[in-house]
Amino acid sequence: MKNIDSFEIITLRESGMRGSVEYEITAGEDGTAKVAFYWLRWNSDAGKDERILDKSSVVPASDIVSTLKKCHVGSWNGFDGPHPKHVLDGIMFRFDAIVNGGDKITAKGSQNFPKGYRDLTDALYKWLKQ
DSSP, X not given: OOOOOOEEEEEEEEEETTEEEEEEEEEOTTSEEEEEEEEEEXXXXXXXXXXXXXXXXXXXXXXXXXXXXXXXXXXXXXXXXXXXXXXXXOOEEEEEEEETTTEEEEEEEESOOOTTHHHHHHHHHHHHHO
C-alpha cells in the first residue's frame, strides 16, 4: 500500500530505558482527530500495562492524512528494523494503524526506523503542544 486517504486509529509505542509511552490518533466523525499521549505503567494486579493519559489535543484529520503521506507511512507495512550492532542503548518502537477503511499497517524496530519516522514523531510533538 502506498497511498493513505483516511485513517481510523494509529498507535505508536516507544520503549526505552526510562519506560514506555504510547501515542494514539483516533479519527472523529466531524473531520477532526484526537491525538493523545500516554505513559505506560505496569499493573501487576492486572498483569498488563496501564495507560495513563498525560495530554491530548484535537487537530484536523486532514492534517494527519497529509502528514502520513509526507512521512511515507503507506510504505511502512512489514518494516522490521533490527537493533544495529555496537549500539548499546536506544528506543524500540511498534507502529500499528488502520487506514483506508480497514487496511492495516504494522512496523517495528529497535533503534532502526523507517523513512519518515522522525518527521512523524516531530508532528506528534507539535500537535500535542497545541
